[in-house]
Amino acid sequence: MLLALALAQPSPNTPPPDFSPEVFKIAGQLRCPVCQGESAAESNAGIAVEMRRIIAEQLAQGRSEAEIRAFFVERYGDWILYEPPARGLTLWVWLSPLLGLGLLGFGLWRYLARVRARALTTASDVSEEEIARLEAELQSPERQP
Amino acid sequence: MLRFWPVWVLLLGGLFYWGLQRPNKDELQSVLVGKPAPSFSLPLLAPYRAQYGAEMGIQEGLGKPVLLNIWASWCIPCRTEAPLLERFHQQYKDQVLILGVNVQDSEAEALKFIQQYGLTFPSVYDGRGRIGIEYGYYGVPETFVIDRKGTVLARHAGELSEAQLRGYIEQVLR
Amino acid sequence: MTPGLLGGVSLVAALILSALGLVLAVLAYSLRDGRYLEAAKRLSLLTLLAAATSFGALEWAILTDDFSVSYVANHSSASNPLWVKLVTPWAALEGSILLWALLQTAYTWLVGLRAGQSLDVWRAPVALGTLFAVQVFFFAVMVFVAHPFDAVPNPPPDGLGTNPLLQNHWMMAVHPVLMYLGFVGLSVPFAYAVAAMVARRYQSWIFETRWWTLVAWGFLTAAIFTGKWWSYEILGWGGYWAWDPVENASIIPWLLATAFLHTAQVQERKGLFKGWNFAFITLAFAATVFGTFLTRSGVIQSVHAFASGPVGAWFLVFLLGVMAVGLGLLARVSSEIREAGEVRWKSREGALLAGALFFGTFAFVVVLGTLWPLVVEVVSGAKVSVGAPFFNQVSVPLGIFMLLLMGIGPVLPWRNTQAEVVRNLAAMLVALGVGTLLGLALGLSLGVSLAIGLFAYNLTAIWLMVAQGVRARSRSLGIPAGQALWELAASHKRRFGSHIVHFGVALAALTIAFSQTYRVTEQKTLQVGETWQTRGLEIRLLSIGAREESNRFAAIAPIEVRSTSREGWGADGRYETRLNFYPQMGSPLATPVVRYSLYNDYYFVLMQFDQEKGQWATIKLIVTPMVWWLWVAGLIIVLGTLYILWPAGARVTSRQVSPVAGD
Numbered sequence: 001m002l003l004a005l006a007l008a009q010p011s012p013n014t015p016p017p018d019f020s021p022e023v024f025k026i027a028g029q030l031r032c033p034v035c036q037g038e039s040a041a042e043s044n045a046g047i048a049v050e051m052r053r054i055i056a057e058q059l060a061q062g063r064s065e066a067e068i069r070a071f072f073v074e075r076y077g078d079w080i081l082y083e084p085p086a087r088g089l090t091l092w093v094w095l096s097p098l099l100g101l102g103l104l105g106f107g108l109w110r111y112l113a114r115v116r117a118r119a120l121t122t123a124s125d126v127s128e129e130e131i132a133r134l135e136a137e138l139q140s141p142e143r144q145p
Numbered sequence: 146m147l148r149f150w151p152v153w154v155l156l157l158g159g160l161f162y163w164g165l166q167r168p169n170k171d172e173l174q175s176v177l178v179g180k181p182a183p184s185f186s187l188p189l190l191a192p193y194r195a196q197y198g199a200e201m202g203i204q205e206g207l208g209k210p211v212l213l214n215i216w217a218s219w220c221i222p223c224r225t226e227a228p229l230l231e232r233f234h235q236q237y238k239d240q241v242l243i244l245g246v247n248v249q250d251s252e253a254e255a256l257k258f259i260q261q262y263g264l265t266f267p268s269v270y271d272g273r274g275r276i277g278i279e280y281g282y283y284g285v286p287e288t289f290v291i292d293r294k295g296t297v298l299a300r301h302a303g304e305l306s307e308a309q310l311r312g313y314i315e316q317v318l319r
Numbered sequence: 320m321t322p323g324l325l326g327g328v329s330l331v332a333a334l335i336l337s338a339l340g341l342v343l344a345v346l347a348y349s350l351r352d353g354r355y356l357e358a359a360k361r362l363s364l365l366t367l368l369a370a371a372t373s374f375g376a377l378e379w380a381i382l383t384d385d386f387s388v389s390y391v392a393n394h395s396s397a398s399n400p401l402w403v404k405l406v407t408p409w410a411a412l413e414g415s416i417l418l419w420a421l422l423q424t425a426y427t428w429l430v431g432l433r434a435g436q437s438l439d440v441w442r443a444p445v446a447l448g449t450l451f452a453v454q455v456f457f458f459a460v461m462v463f464v465a466h467p468f469d470a471v472p473n474p475p476p477d478g479l480g481t482n483p484l485l486q487n488h489w490m491m492a493v494h495p496v497l498m499y500l501g502f503v504g505l506s507v508p509f510a511y512a513v514a515a516m517v518a519r520r521y522q523s524w525i526f527e528t529r530w531w532t533l534v535a536w537g538f539l540t541a542a543i544f545t546g547k548w549w550s551y552e553i554l555g556w557g558g559y560w561a562w563d564p565v566e567n568a569s570i571i572p573w574l575l576a577t578a579f580l581h582t583a584q585v586q587e588r589k590g591l592f593k594g595w596n597f598a599f600i601t602l603a604f605a606a607t608v609f610g611t612f613l614t615r616s617g618v619i620q621s622v623h624a625f626a627s628g629p630v631g632a633w634f635l636v637f638l639l640g641v642m643a644v645g646l647g648l649l650a651r652v653s654s655e656i657r658e659a660g661e662v663r664w665k666s667r668e669g670a671l672l673a674g675a676l677f678f679g680t681f682a683f684v685v686v687l688g689t690l691w692p693l694v695v696e697v698v699s700g701a702k703v704s705v706g707a708p709f710f711n712q713v714s715v716p717l718g719i720f721m722l723l724l725m726g727i728g729p730v731l732p733w734r735n736t737q738a739e740v741v742r743n744l745a746a747m748l749v750a751l752g753v754g755t756l757l758g759l760a761l762g763l764s765l766g767v768s769l770a771i772g773l774f775a776y777n778l779t780a781i782w783l784m785v786a787q788g789v790r791a792r793s794r795s796l797g798i799p800a801g802q803a804l805w806e807l808a809a810s811h812k813r814r815f816g817s818h819i820v821h822f823g824v825a826l827a828a829l830t831i832a833f834s835q836t837y838r839v840t841e842q843k844t845l846q847v848g849e850t851w852q853t854r855g856l857e858i859r860l861l862s863i864g865a866r867e868e869s870n871r872f873a874a875i876a877p878i879e880v881r882s883t884s885r886e887g888w889g890a891d892g893r894y895e896t897r898l899n900f901y902p903q904m905g906s907p908l909a910t911p912v913v914r915y916s917l918y919n920d921y922y923f924v925l926m927q928f929d930q931e932k933g934q935w936a937t938i939k940l941i942v943t944p945m946v947w948w949l950w951v952a953g954l955i956i957v958l959g960t961l962y963i964l965w966p967a968g969a970r971v972t973s974r975q976v977s978p979v980a981g982d
Contacts, residue, residue, distance in 0.1 A: 021839045031704050034283055041556060049273075054278065077702070080704070081704060084691075089698060089699060104676050104680055118657060150643075160693060160694065160697060164619070173702050
């Protein structure tokens with residue numbers, strides 16, 4: 001199928017309609033279905049041009065942005081939206097900033113607590129050899145053998 | 146957490162392995178399956194007008210199962226698929242309607258293609274692919290299997306093999 | 320000798336030499352014998368020569384149009400202009416791996432030069448061994464699955480040609496090389512980290528690794544900015560960053576390396592955070608491999624993907640191997656890294672850690688967002704998309720926090736906060752408030768106003784830092800302020816360089832806020848001679864013509880643009896919008912004409928034209944503010960990095976080091 005898409009798609013010799021900024025704004029949130037990861041605003045594939053035309057027509061009919069998006073979701077499913085819906089399995093991506101901050105913050109907190117506890121107790125359980133190695137370590141690199 | 150590193154690495158590896166071995170990475174399930182097929186009526190390409198009238202499409206009262214085939218003259222898999230569809234059309238034309246929808250194409254190129262493969266099943270012309278979008282197509286060829294009541298049973302993306310086509314026809318005639 | 324034969328033989332030689340190098344490094348480590356290390360170092364030069372020969376052979380084959388070499392037959396054409404031929408080696412899968420491997424051998428050689436000197440004899444064999452192992456992988460991939468020099472039995476008269484997208488702009492010559500220099504450059508910090516963990520020396524690796532990481536980071540930054548530029552000037556949609564999986568894959572290692580560059584200072588200063596630094600470096604290098612895996616396996620849909628093939632599975636194994644080595648070693652030694660100390664949050668180290676926390680979180684979000692469609696498909700079988708609108712939204716709060724921390728960090732001292740610091744922070748907050756209110760008063764959106772405020776805030780921070788340092792020095796030494804600034808800048812390269820980099824980042828954030836918020840796209844079909852009035856511009860279509868060029872055919876629609884109001888300031892001129900038709904591509908490729916000005920960029924794209932009578936043309940107009948300044952910001956960041964890295968700075972760096980906790 002990809003091979004087929006690489007072939008010439010004859011473009012009809014009629015001018016496309018004029019598109020307002022609003023059209024490109026909405027198209028930018030929709031996936032161009034035949035492309036490898038381009039939005040309907042970026043792609044010049046015939047289907048993307050037609051999608052922009054549909055958006056322009058629906059805007060002219062007074063439909064809202066949400067209604068236009070729903071129109072495409074009805075035909076393609078949520079896949080067509082570059083902004084995943086905040087429900088079900090894709091709710092997790094929306095939570096990912098909090099999740100990441102929470103996980104990393106928790107790790108950092110536990111680490112700092114441990115490090116602090118260790119600073120309070122004296123380092124008595126360190127072997128001679130380990131101390132020697134650590135001391136060598138603490139030299140700046142230039143002065144090492 | 147770090148203690149379980151083999152688990153994390155294996156999970157990631159498993160995910161990617163699964164992703165790599167998928168037979169068809171780009172396959173998209175149609176949301177239309179199990180729902181009524183969107184109705185439409187489009188002008189037929191010239192060679193079919195004498196037999197079928199000026200327009201044709203999916204509407205109530207067809208009384209026949211339909212294989213809706215979205216194609217274009219510039220699509221390579223369509224070239225191997227067209228003779229196959231033609232053969233099945235000859236065999237099943239009384240029981241099943243094979244209806245082509247020519248999308249993203251110029252009419253002249255489409256007519257040349259039809260002539261070249263001697264296609265007798267009707268095709269409508271949808272130069273800008275509007276009906277294709279109504280059906281949620283994401284490439285050509287694509288085939289929608291629609292039963293007698295007008296419900297979409299399946300969507301096949303990509304070229305049909307003979308066995309697959311036979312399977313769909315049996316499914317729809319059942 | 321044909322180029323194909325020479326290239327193939329030298330590839331095999333490079334593979335064998337790399338394997339030998341690995342064996343020698345293992346021997347040097349296990350027998351503790353310096354002679355093996357010496358031999359491994361020499362071998363690294365031989366490997367570099369073999370790889371360079373192989374790469375040269377590929378260039379030779381391309382330049383002489385030798386279509387008996389598969390790579391040339393598939394990805395080049397006799398009609399390509401000279402510069403396209405010169406960059407063709409990295410225009411497709413096999414050649415790009417060859418370039419990668421060549422750069423890897425160069426880095427290995429450079430590391431070899433330091434072995435036995437700053438890289439001590441306990442760690443050197445491990446570091447070299449790690450790099451040789453990485454090389455073995457890349458050469459094995461080429462020899463066994465992605466061989467550039469396969470012989471074509473019946474050479475065609477001409478090749479299939481180079482991907483048109485890649486020959487449409489000279490940036491193709493620069494961006495991929497920078498990207499590989501950055502990606503491959505991160506293998507060195509990884510090798511140092513592995514060496515430190517194997518040799519169980521957890522502190523000393525950080526000094527030199529910071530330097531290596533900064534080198535790779537500089538290249539990566541330059542690559543990301545040139546990539547943005549390329550995509551802006553070529554792809555014709557008026558944007559510079561689409562959050563495509565492959566773009567994400569380049570930002571993940573950048574974020575992790577940035578996190579490391581900040582936490583490394585805490586380790587240098589206080590000996591803390593050793594384990595985290597190992598983890599950051601391992602993950603940063605793993606992220607580069609992850610990016611390569613994505614582009615070469617087709618596991619996730621992307622515009623940038625190379626043709627996929629069996630290479631994907633190889634890269635997957637390599638990715639898992641890298642993660643297993645890094646994390647496995649870290650898990651083994653983590654109980655042994657006994658760090659002790661206390662972090663004061665209201666000090667420099669607190670801000671650095673918080674910064675690293677946000678960089679880490681950002682990386683996590685990008686990884687999760689990139690992989691989530693695959694996860695959803697595994698779990699439910701459904702397909703979903705996670706793209707630009709999502710990432711743009713989540714970047715805003717994360718970006719705001721990072722910009723806030725970027726201002727605070729350098730202002731806070733390592734020791735406890737003093738009165739002067741509190742005054743500085745108050746001044747910065749005032750700048751933040753005034754800037755934001757100014758933006759709102761000008762009628763700008765809240766986000767953009769906040770961006771102005773944050774820019775003023777960071778500018779104030781840098782100004783206060785520099786001014787107070789200069790004042791103190793000029794007073795105590797009784798020298799003029801200019802001389803004091805000069806001396807400070809020369810003796811504190813790290814600090815001043817980081818000010819420059821931070822300024823560049825603040826400027827970049829400002830331009831991103833403006834351009835993302837106020838980009839406007841419009842499209843209109845014009846008859847020849849017709850004038851289109853929009854956004855303070857008057858656009859007249861002059862004619863429609865065609866031109867035959869060596870590697871393509873172009874349809875050209877010249878337009879004349881006049882600005883009629885302040886909104887269209889700086890757009891005047893005559894521009895040739897064009898569509899390029901490449902024989903190997905069915906649909907034409909639009910090359911936008913970009914007119915930069917100090918505020919708005921005007922971007923004209925020929926979308927379609929009357930092929931029969933030449934009477935009309937469809938023009939897309941994109942107006943974006945401040946993109947030109949984004950390139951300036953990128954340049955500033957790279958120059959700041961260079962300033963830090965400038966050799967005289969190295970001595971200063973090591974003198975500043977005080978690894979013992981406390982001040």
